[in-house]
Amino acid sequence: MPETEPNSPSESTADTPGGAPEETPEQALRHRLTVFRGAKHTLAEQGVDHTLAERLTALLTDGAEVYDLDEFTDIYGNGAVTELERRTAEELGFPAAAFFPTGTMAQQVALRCWAARTGNPTVALHPLAHPEVHERQAFSQVSGLRTVHPTDEPRLPTAEEVLGFEEQFGTLMLELPLRDAGFVLPTWDELVAVVEAARERDAVVHFDGARIWETTTHFGRPLREVAGLADSVYVSFYKTMGGLSGAVLAGSESLIAEARTWRHRYGGQLFQQFPAALAGLIGLRKELPELPSYVAHAKVVASAMKEGFAEAGVPWFRVHPEPPHTHQFQVWLPYDAEVLNAASLRQAQESGVCLFRRWFPNPSGPAGLAVTEVTVNAPGLAWSAEDVRAAVAEFVRLLS
Template structure:
């Protein structure tokens, strides 16, 4: 929920002297971003922490590492956009790739193409998957797709759940990691078995790999091997790699050609997208090689948060999963989200950004809240003792 801290400016000349005006949601968000950005210590830099001038300056300063900045800008997907498609296909081990302005659009195109090929418009996926929770029923409203759920457990489906599911489906869609369940992943053997179970049913397999980049440490397999289990994969460039926006769908050449047609129909064939493409290429070069170190240190941070909360005597808490499967994980505490938001903001104002935004428990009892913790480059400088001390300071700010 937005902050409602008072602002000293009156709403209008008729407002009583000394009365305070509440911040609008946009003002509250800008205030929070400014506070988090100014904190001297943080576990993660996020793209929203930077001003437009900073993002543009960085692209101009660093873009020549990945593309000739003296070349003409892209026109309808050539130039740097085509280069990002080529590089992504190469990283994931697929013959073809197509760039989309959003992942929502990329998966709409991919799954309706598979539906046409399989003759079955039913997609099996988790009820916590992104299209079910965050896309306003776009699959059904725009693409004529129907969704079914082999499991409602807060994890990916098992092979038996896929194999024995009592409804037919043409495509199995797996979100790796499953973000809303806590960035959770199956084991490698479990993932292989699930894919095989889908193929036994003559279904194709599509990976919602918005954050697939960060799964290799957990699986103990290179990115190509992970992606190669699926028939098609979507990846994002801003969620993990620090890009401005954009997504790429990889798959067989004929599927990608068909998806390009649907991209045009959906309004995704933009005239120029070079800033997003350059930032994606920079993410592949700079952030992708660092992800294993982020995942390893996230495990140190998560363990220290658990220890810090226990030492502080918090009556109930949960760090989930333990250890984290990626460089992102959840922390649950028995307080209202507004209380925890206020404590996070006060701690950041004092110079340390440990937690950011908290949300009320989506399905549990009132009085529980959850936050997502991300560890990237700046978090590598935190020792376990640093984390425990920051947790103690945070708990001291709670009522």
Template sequence: MADTERASRPETTITTPGGAPEEDPERARRHRMAVFGGAERKLADQSVDHSLAERLAALVADAGEVYDLAESPDIYGDGVVAELERRTAEELGFPAAAFFPSGTMAQQVALRCWAARTGNPTVALHPLAHPEVHERQAFSQVSGLRTVHLTDEPRLPNAAEVLDFEEPFGTLMLELPLRDAGHVLPSWEELVAVVEAARERDAVVHFDGARLWETTPHFGRPLREIAGLADSVYVSFYKTLGGLSGAVLAGPESLIAEARTWRHRYGGQLFQQFPAALAGLLGLRKVLPEIPSYVTHAKVVAQAIGEGFAQAGVAWFRVHPEPPHTHEFQVWLPYDAEVLSAAALRQAEESGVCLFRRWLPSPSGPQGLSFTEVTVTAPGLAWTAEDVRTAVADFVRRLR
């Protein structure tokens, strides 16, 4: 799981009530990032693993492949930003698209536009969807939207739950994949049925597709066909594609024209965004074609992790989902998160192998149950199943 906390606070000395010194959280965070970023072997390369100089140098070195750098920088969304909008709309199969500085803003704009068109501000979504868990009630606090939940199961709703819900809603929002449930996806047939059920209720369908790029292997369909099920789609460029920031909302021309007006009202009409736009174009060119190989190898890694824990005699563990639906999945263990995080850090620091990163306590389960997210990208392709099993055995030894 990416550690994206900002490094802006000064170092301080913290003491416990008994007077013993504790490690400064900021210093610990910096140390953790340096260790994981500097590991010789890792399953995924994350943006926080690199310095500002390294990220800028990479952008300068590669950006000429995707855009003419002799052109002028963008001004309020023209130039390279408009080119990213065009290419993303083409990739998703929509007639128009608008670039936003964040997915939070893009989705608020999309859903308030749909609410005005349907006459219903109620949005049906999963309780684990990103707006419900990670956006501080932005839908209700900022955009006047109301949310309802069609199911509490750790999966997307099925067609029967959509059809049988007891009150009307204007928009059905589906997060593909549902990250906080384990990056899970329905089957293609289930997804089609859910969309058809929403249409039968006269609701529009919006995809929270921050990680939609990852779904093509699971569904066995091209991206345009998947996105084409929805009335509008949001995609992210820094999730999965390795960009700097930013998101695109794609949909019908009239919706996107209205969204551009609301983007301005929300403060998203930025003067220049060319670094983020160039990074997004690079993600489409270089990373997007490689994602199927990441998903395929994630299944190998996930199976080997399970085998490693079993061989090490761990009494209970869980790899979820098994096999993974995308190139990201969860691993669960019956230990405190602090214990697991410390073991992961020691392993990377002492052996140069970064198998796991930070662990988190179960949000709803019993104490002493924790999980981590595992992501497999280009560096992970070099790991064999035996490499993974060996790393798991070493991690378990550090726990004991």
């Protein structure tokens, strides 16, 4: 599933058999965003819902709370970028950190650095991990890395699977949470055991922590303790923290110094990055403290959705996981994605309720099943369980 709304406009507009022009992908995207933006009740605010003017205004207004806007702009990574690196390293409990324009670049750099240090270019990770599904084989095509899979179950590997895996690997990469499996997490004891198993095999441990910010409630541990299990951690600023773009790789002083060299070689030494850096600092100030409340309310929303589908007589559905491990979870329904997308759009347009956004066909298994991802953040805190059940009942009526 794509990270955000797809945006691939056609070069021309075809005609339908009736003579009316078909909507181009760009027009369809704009229509969806306009409808969802206009909804009065939504479970989550998303960056794509805002205009350029709104995002720029927010940077000016909120940016003044986190950085001196009378300072000069950054030049090749100083200024606000350095401050974001410092703050992120502090939050994660690492001595150093480096800002990257994308997480794809940050993790390639981290893992090729570890490959050089361990002498082993093999990375053990889950087949549903982001680099395997969403990055066009970047590890092998660009960085010369090889991947292996200790398990293909829809969860992170166990300590036994790591210890008993038949191939040697230099790095164990764990995505926390495992997004494409349903934003799932192991227990704290399971995570500790997996890390210890990797170390027993003389492997280093890297966390794909794009969404590690919201794992503390599930683990019952502070962020520093969670991140501190790994040798290096990558975090994202636009997926949970409401930022514009960008990522930070945190680790030891020597690792980050080496990573900065590779960042330059990969083309990530951008001239100015202050909008992304400011947005990241704002996220650390405003969103990070609120995440436990989002996670707690996601459990209320998920439970109410389950009740709503049962009350509406839907013959089969799944809310996964039960309860959610973070403030995001999956919903599965036995309909084609096109039907569900049309109902989601219609509900938002007619009643001003944005319950679901994009549905996707079942990536594996039988046809006729579709899945969506539900996120609960600040706007969703206003929804009661009854609000959720009512919205589900209305959504199901639109499917008939």
